[in-house]
Amino acid sequence: MRTRDVNLNRQRRDMILKAAAECFVKQGFHATSMKDVCAAAKLSPGTVYHYVRSKTDIIRGIIEDEQSITADLLQPLGEADDFFVAFYGALDAMAAMVKAEDLRLAAEIAAETLRQPDLHALSRSATSEALDGLAAAIARSQERGQIDRSLAPQKAAAALVALIDGLLWQATLFGVERMAAELPFVKQAVARMLIEPEKAR
Amino acid sequence: MRTRDVNLNRQRRDMILKAAAECFVKQGFHATSMKDVCAAAKLSPGTVYHYVRSKTDIIRGIIEDEQSITADLLQPLGEADDFFVAFYGALDAMAAMVKAEDLRLAAEIAAETLRQPDLHALSRSATSEALDGLAAAIARSQERGQIDRSLAPQKAAAALVALIDGLLWQATLFGVERMAAELPFVKQAVARMLIEPEKAR
């Protein structure tokens, strides 16, 4: 009995988050009313508020469920043998996987992040983790003699993440296809950034 | 008589935009009510709506007045003799000039841009212009033999702007000071990206 309730709780909550995410993608966060979310979830306002604390709480839930696109992309870098193969793979995965709607939702969330201090802290710590992971991968590649040892891993990681985030923002403006067309240049740029000029092919 | 009215019109409108911008920085776009804007501008709702079509129209006005931070920073690149001196100068200017509030306002505007198709088009065309200007500066530097001739100017410009936008976003998360500390690394990275490895110092 107890477990069934807990499961229903999670199921209903997930349904509401999913319905809300669809609304946010279609209309944007602040243009979708709670009535819209209720309609999409096929529940009354009272019921929705039984599973969800507030409209902001829905965004919080989506952030916790999905984390940031960038962080997801960089995760596999941790166990990679060749840094560049893994990083190029992450870039290709980004171009292949990311759809316009995902970008809209991610950007919508990023926007709301600026308005709610606790959401801002959440996204800051998520980005911090991604940066630390990437810096660790860079440091290991340096030990193997692949990446220029004179570079500070943390700063290199910050520059790479900035580049990716900036590209994702451009994809928001000009479309995912145009960003995909940029990737060969970006890969070359990353290699030049990270490899000692004398060693560069 | 006619001119005086037009001047009053512009003055009042500018005052309203300025008051609204202050509110947006303090509370965010969607947390500031029109009542807040009215109070900040010391005008009644009816009067505010006499000078401004809607809440969105205020954002539109702010975009048109200020354009994007990135575009402003890249403008001087047009007349520069040495591309790298000019570009590094732009990066330093960004770190020196940009305050946390400006970043918040810019990000707030970027966010609303995603929700309003006409605002989105406005920011797309503004970014396009900035990219074209930067690409032209890169092409001229290539003719002088400074930048690697094998690079496509448009793609190089896109990568540089992505890097800057990403850094500005990071400044939103971690503060302007941390971004400033990144700049030496970023400058080196930009040089490596754009200069032929054989020529790099």
Place this chain on the structure above:
DNA sequence: ACCTGAACACCGTTCAAGT
């Protein structure tokens, strides 16, 4: 023409009442 402030339709959220 410029400005006011009450009024309108709608929003996020709550809560008494049902099952």
Place this chain on the structure above:
DNA sequence: ACCTGAACACCGTTCAAGT
């Protein structure tokens, strides 16, 4: 416990009425 839907305080916007 789960759910409903009317009700509350507030929002963006309008408009009749004043000067």
